[in-house]
Amino acid sequence: MLENFSLISIFTIIACAISCAMLGNLVLWKKLSFYGDAMSHSTLFGVAIGVFLEANQIIVLIIFNLFFASLINLFSRQKSFAIDSVVMIFSYFFIACAVLFNENFNKNFEFEEFLFGDISQISKTHLILISVLCALIMAYIYFYLDKLLISIINSDIATVRNINQNQINFYFMILLSLMIAFAIKVTGIFLITALMIIPSACARIFSKKPLEMIVKSIIIGVGVSLFGLLIASNYKLSIAPTIIFIHCIIFFILLIIKNSRYAKI
Template sequence: MSLDSFLWRAGLAGVGVALAAAPLGCFVVWRRMAYFGDATAHAAILGVALAVSFDLPVFLGALLVALAMASLVTSLSARNVAVDTVLGVLAHSALALGIVAVSFLDGVRIDLMAFLFGDILAVSRWDLAIIWAGALAVVALLAWRWSALLTATLNEDLARASGIDPAREKLILTVTLAVVVAVSIKVVGVLLIGAMLIVPPAAARVFAKTPEQMVLLSGIIGATSALGGLAVSWFYDTPTGPTIVSVAAAIFIICNSLGLLVRARQGN
């Protein structure tokens, strides 16, 4: 089979998103930035509306608005604003505003459900190129800054003593998060991107003994979820994006159950 097969393209797209989300998702879990990811993802739907309005690529519109939202949240958090409350307001407001903006587009038909929940089966070769280019860029950037990012995540005082600027490292995470949101919107949609960032790393954490192991296991779990969800969706005719997240959730439950059994046996 070749890339002319939509199933091959869908599978490659799912694996690409999983590889991009794995290392970044680990940092999201370690830094407890789950709501931050949701706010950035929800803002992407407004980027879709703006991109269509100005006849721009959807990826570009989603990326620019996701960057703007991530930068805004980072700025507010640096000013000691009540971050949880601000994130809640911004996340839901951006999503609602984006949906309202889409409704004002005259003469343009947008499959809103595809952007909300993903449409991996409709991934084109161009979409696939964008997904993998974004995924490789994210992985390369995080690999390059791995030591500094990890130090700033574990202990900001130690990072400063080592000559590392924690604010700069957080900005790098902000940029990579926006890229992942932009490339993932076609695969799992803005409502499910947060789950793909959180669930695989949360499952991987049960068995990982080092940060590097957690990233590796997270990537494997994410890719397995994408391919497994695609297969289940194909055989049972279920929505593909939500099915992928459901498979990831099932793996999370299995991993945690196995972890409890292992700890119970060690305790005995």
């Protein structure tokens, strides 16, 4: 049962689910799912560096993710390659660096707790950081949602309306970088993007307005995360994979229901 977990762990998962759901909508709208995956996978190198320096992992990951975002922003201005190609190449590069660095300097440190998360390692610090980030994401959506949607639909119209697209994208990249750095202990490197994308994808199936989609994704994200936590506790399963598995099942069910409705028309 849920009493097997501390209140800090439960509230951290709730805050993480809310933050990921809100940010996931922006990732879907901007069609940047690949970017979230690439950044989270590249974070392995940040983990390896943190272990080597024996430094605070959260601080190291924040610095590394911000560096990664700045690097991608710089190279994305080059017109020779599409942005997704540049992002994935850097991702592969940093994954290779992580493995080689770990083999030579960290005496084969095990990445497992960072790959799939470890809820037992969640502290009050994680709860505070993710809660603050959750508030920042809410503020970002409140102040920039309309401008963001205009820039996504038509960047030329956004330019005519004097919308600072670079500023909006810069803030988005910072929030995404921080989200991945903070949530790795909860979901793990491999599953953080899934927790952002799947609740938003589920909400998208039956939503007609952006704000409606955000609210529904939060409800789905929190509800499924708590249900997954309960199932994992009762059957002694890995928590993060269980949560993602249930999310996927719900997505498939919703998709089938929607398609069956269209088939009847």
